[in-house]
Amino acid sequence: MSDNATKPVKYPTIHMQAGRQRRVLHGHPWVYSNEVQMDATAKAVPAGSPVRLVDAGGTPLGIFTFNPHTLIAARLLSTDPATVVDHEFITARLRRAVALRDRLFDRPFYRVVHAEADGLPGLIVDRFGDVVTVQANSVFMDRRTDAILAAIDEVLAPRAVILRNDGTQRALEGLSEETALAKGEIDGPIRLEENGVTFFANPLDGQKTGWFYDQRDNRAFIAALATGGRAIDFYSYNGGFGVQCAVAGATSVVAVDRSALALENATRAAEANGVADRFEARRADAFQEMERLNAAGETFQVVVADPPAFVKAKKDLAVGCRAYRKMARLAAKITAPGGFLLCGSCSHNVDPPTFAEQVARGLTDAGRTGRILRSAGAGPDHPVHPNLPESAYLKAIVLQLD
Ligand code: SAH
Secondary structure, three states, rough: OOOOOOOOEEEEEEOOOOOHHHHHOOOEEEHHHHEEEOOHHHHHHOOOEEEEEEEEOOOOOEEEEEOOOOOOEEEEOOOOOOOOOOHHHHHHHHHHOOOOOOOOOOOOEEEEEEHHHOOOOOOEEEEEEEEEEEEEOHHHHHHHHHHHHHHHHHHHHEEEEEEEEEOOOOHOOOOOOOEEEEEOOOOOOEEEOOOEEEEEEEOOOOOOOOOHHHHHHHHHHHHHOOOEEEEEEEEEOOHHHHHHHOOOOOOOOEEEEHHHHHHHHHHHHHHHOOHHEEEEEEEEEHHHHHHHHHOOOEEEEEEEEEOOOOOOOOOHHHHHHHHHHHHHHHHHHEEEEEEEHHHEEOOOOHHHHHHHHHHHHHHHHOOOOOEEEEEEEOOOOOOOOOOOHHHOOOOEEEEOOO
């Protein structure tokens, strides 16, 4: 819109330090601040500008977003140095992302844009039918909010758009947190579907984006194992796992969460899907409730424990790992012999082998044996950039216990 494709665009040139270009040449989409020549010219580039990145010898590496004030100084937009970063560029990337989701899903309920993996670094967009939420996690995306909203209008024509600018990554980019309605009106929780089941979320005041579509396939897998038995869903949030277990034919389901609003949404979902008679929302601390149930000798055919991130920063790794191990131990103790346990983790600081090790130790601590049926990540609407494997933050391990 502001850029004009017919006029030659000259972006500032940023030079990498000698010998630092290898990772980028191998396809990694980030450049760290200590890898570029942070001279007066570079420092003067306004945060969020597109730049031409060249190696120390002057060979072009592509067009990147640039922020001289943060650790990830440059993020790849295009390896083609002639790329113009305008409204059409954003719209084309959005169209490509939507086309992929439309191939993957029958219904308009999914993550539309998953940042780097969709060629829009720092941008998250979720779709709830005709309501869309947008999260800009980089200065580049934040500055282009108007262009992003225009592209979303053009491609998705939503009734309402919510800016969910409350991610922790924003602080690293020097951005403040805010949640605001950018278009339309929202009264009450919004409705969404997942695996044919109806749910409710509050993206205006709920947590993160209002719904975690990332567990879609893992929910379908565990729900199918709950038929004919009792299930319990710890850290249930809006009832994603628990209500799907009930719909799949669990004889009873308990959703445990400490948030009253989350449990309200879960209960509403149980009602909307006609399983309220087999569904109980229980407000409690997860570990305390696991211990209480164990002391009472209760067991369940399906136990789900998919908590918030226990490791929010690298320095918390040891403490967080102990918490995952404890969670696996307590959850295993209330899993019936022959029953199924799902342990989840959304901590990007905990890699899959480390998480699997905590779960395995927890089982042993509980005196249980079993077998892993599924080790999975997020569904395909949360694609992973091939050179950014650390963006594969989600882990879900499903076991059968003896
Ligand atoms: N399993 C959920 C996602 C979990 S989000 C899903 O499938 O969508 C984390 C949830 O854990 C939030 O709803 C939060 O309220 C809840 N929570 C955080 N700490 C808790 C605790 N100590 N006990 C119970 N619930 C907790």
